[in-house]
Amino acid sequence: MSNKPLYSLHPEAIIGSNVVIGAFATIAKNVVIGDNTIIHPHAVIMDGARIGTNCEIYPGAVIAGKPQDLKFNGEETICEIGNYTTIRECVTINRGTIAKGKTIVGNHCLIMAYVHIAHDCKLNDYVIVGNASQLAGEVEVDDYAILSGAVLVHQFTRIGKHVMIQGGSRLGKDVPPYITAGRDPISYSGVNVVGLRRRGFSNDQIGNIQEIFRILYQSGLNNSEAVKQIEAKIPDSEDKEIVLSFIRESQRGIIRGYLE
Numbered sequence: 001m002s003n004k005p006l007y008s009l010h011p012e013a014i015i016g017s018n019v020v021i022g023a024f025a026t027i028a029k030n031v032v033i034g035d036n037t038i039i040h041p042h043a044v045i046m047d048g049a050r051i052g053t054n055c056e057i058y059p060g061a062v063i064a065g066k067p068q069d070l071k072f073n074g075e076e077t078i079c080e081i082g083n084y085t086t087i088r089e090c091v092t093i094n095r096g097t098i099a100k101g102k103t104i105v106g107n108h109c110l111i112m113a114y115v116h117i118a119h120d121c122k123l124n125d126y127v128i129v130g131n132a133s134q135l136a137g138e139v140e141v142d143d144y145a146i147l148s149g150a151v152l153v154h155q156f157t158r159i160g161k162h163v164m165i166q167g168g169s170r171l172g173k174d175v176p177p178y179i180t181a182g183r184d185p186i187s188y189s190g191v192n193v194v195g196l197r198r199r200g201f202s203n204d205q206i207g208n209i210q211e212i213f214r215i216l217y218q219s220g221l222n223n224s225e226a227v228k229q230i231e232a233k234i235p236d237s238e239d240k241e242i243v244l245s246f247i248r249e250s251q252r253g254i255i256r257g258y259l260e
Contacts, residue, residue, distance in 0.1 A: 005021075006023040006024060007021045007022065007023060007024060007025040007026070007027070007039075008024075008025070008026045008027065009021065009027045010027060010028055010029040010031070012029045012030075013027050013028065013029060013030075013031040013032075013033070014031070014032040014033070015027075015033050016033055016034045016035035016036070016037065016053065017035045017036070018035055018036045019033055019034075019035070019036070019037050019038075019039070020037075020038045020039065021039045022038075022039060022040045022041035022042070022043070022059070023041045023042075024041050024042050025039045025040070025041060025042060025043045025044070025045070026043075026044045026045065027039070027045045028045060028046045028047045028049070028064075029047060030047040030048055030049075030076075031045050031046075031047065031048075031049045031050075031051075031064075032049070032050050032051065033045070033049075033051045034051060034052045034053035034054070034055070034083065035053045035054070036053055036054045037051055037052070037053060037054060037055040037056070037057070038055070038056045038057065039057050040056070040057060040058045040059045040061075041059050042059040042060055043057045043058065043059060043060065043061045043062075043063070044061070044062045044063070044065075045057070045063050045064065046062065046063065046064040046065055046066075046095075047064060047095075048064040048076070048077055048078040048079055048095040049063045049064035049078070049079050049081070049095075050078055050079065050080045050081065051063065051081045052081055052082045052083035052084070052085065052107070053083045053084070054083055054084045055081060055082075055083065055084065055085050055086070055087070056086045056087070057087045058086075058087060058088045058089045058091075058113075059089055059090075060089050060090040060091075061087050061088070061089065061090060061091045061092070061093075062091075062092045062093070063079055063081065063087070063093050064078070064079035064093065064094070064095045064103075065092060065093070065094050065095070066094065066095070067094045067095060067096070067097050067118070067119035067120075067137070068094060068118065068119070069097050069118075069119050069137060071097055071098065071099070072097045072098075072119070073098070075097070075098055077095045077096035077097060077098075077101050077102060077119075078095055078096060078101070078102045078103075079093055079094065079095040079096070079102065079103045079105075080102055080103070080104045080105070081093075081105050082104075082105060082106040082107035082108070082109065082125065083107045083108070084107055084108045085105060085106070085107060085108060085109040085110075085111070086109070086110050086111070087105075087111045088110075088111060088112050088113040088115075089113040089114070090113055090114050091111050091112075091113065091114065091115045091116075091117075092115075092116045092117070093105065093111075093116075093117040094117070094118050094119045095119065096119055096120045097119045097120055097137075099119070099120050099137075099138060100120040100122075100138065101120075102120070103117065103118075103119055103120055103121050103122075104121070104122045104123065105117065105121075105123045105127075106123055106124045106125040106126075106127065106143075107125045107126070108125055108126045109123060109125070109126065109127045109128070109129075110127075110128045110129070111129050112128075112129060112130050112131040112133075112149075113131050113132070114131055114132040115129050115130075115131070115132065115133050115134070115135075116133075116134045116135065117129075117135045117139075118135055118136050118137040118138075118139070118155070119137045119138070120137055120138045121135050121137065121138060121139045121140070121141075122139075122140045122141070123140075123141045124141065124142050124143045124145075124161070125143050125144075126143055126144045127141050127142075127143070127144070127145050127146075127147075128145075128146045128147070129141075129147045129151075130146075130147055130148045130149035130150070130151065130167060131149045131150070132149055132150045133147050133148075133149060133150060133151040133152070133153070134151075134152050134153065135153045136153060136154055136155035136156075136157075137155045137156075138155055138156050139153050139154075139155065139156070139157050139158070139159070140157075140158045140159065141158075141159045142158075142159060142160050142161035142163075142177065143161040143162070144161055144162045144195070144199060145159050145160070145161060145162065145163045145164075145165075146163070146164045146165065146195070147159070147165045148164075148165055148166055148167035148168075148169075149167040149168070150167055150168045151165050151166075151167065151168070151169050151170075151171065152169070152170045152171065153171045154170075154171060154172040154252075156251065156252060157171050157172065157173070157174060157175075157252060158174040158175070158246070158250065158252070159171070159174070159175045160174075160175055160176050160177030160178065160179075160242075160243075160246050161177045161178070161242070162177055162178045162192055162195055162196060162199065163175050163176075163177060163178070163179055163180070163181065163192065164179075164180040164181070164192045164195055165180075165181055165182070165186075166180070166181065166182025166183070166189070168184075169181065169182055169183075169184070169186050170184070170185070170186060171186055171255075172186075172252070173186070173252050173253050173254055173255045173256075174246070174250045174251075174252050174253065174254045174255070175254070175255055176213075176216075176243055176246050176247065176254050176255075177239075177242050177243055177246055178191055178192055178196065178209050178213075178239070178243065179191055179192055179213060180192045181255055185256075186255050187255055187256050187257060188213070188217045188255060188256070188257045190213075191206065191209055191210050191213055193206055193210075196209070205237070205239060208234055208235065208237060208239065208240065209239055209243075211233075211234060212230050212234055212239075212240060212243055213243075215229045215230050215233070215234075216230065216243075216247075216257075217257035218257065223247060223254070227244060227247060227248070230243075230244060231244070
């Protein structure tokens with residue numbers, strides 16, 4: 001009986017300590033995999049993958065596939081996966097293009113089955129993406145955001161931290177931090193109070209955040225006028241600055257308030 005392993009591992013790939021590689025997995029040349037990571041059977045880790053420590057990549061996942069973007073011309077780019085991140089069955093995460101050079105999925109993320117994350121996306125830490133959600137190119141998702149199943153995200157869209165997105169939503173506008181969003185078309189549904197409490201936000205913090213979004217979405221003011229009201233009426237805090245900076249920096253505009 002042959003002792004040859006059943007997986008395909010390029011001899012120039014850099015593999016850390018205690019890495020487990022399942023049968024029929026494929027690991028290409030320009031790959032780095034950190035300590036204690038598990039690569040399940042039939043996973044494909046392609047050129048440009050940089051996978052951190054204590055990750056788990058499930059069967060059928062393809063990490064660092066070439067971008068599905070016509071401007072890609074074979075340049076050397078990467079797909080960076082942080083530490084303690086789980087990538088479930090049949091997920092596809094493309095590497096970057098010349099636009100940004102890398103696709104990033106941060107630390108402690110959970111990417112559920114059949115998710116697609118396109119070129120040059122950036123997902124920060126503790127992000128959860130539900131089954132079959134699809135993220136187009138250069139999408140940004142901030143810390144602790146949760147996308148439920150089958151969410152479709154247009155290219156260049158930004159999703160703020162501590163956001164919760166309803167399953168089946170279609171996003172073409174930016175979603176400000178700290179809120180829940182749903183309905184069709186996508187719109188503001190309230191502050192993500194449950195999520196904020198779970199992450200240690202005080203009642204005073206949550207109250208101030210609720211007042212920020214009351215002014216932004218329920219006062220009848222346009223966004224510019226609402227920002228001025230928030231600046232004048234809400235006590236200065238990190239949360240206030242995070243929301244205002246997000247609105248000011250939005251290129252696509254933010255999602256609208258809910259209309260009965």
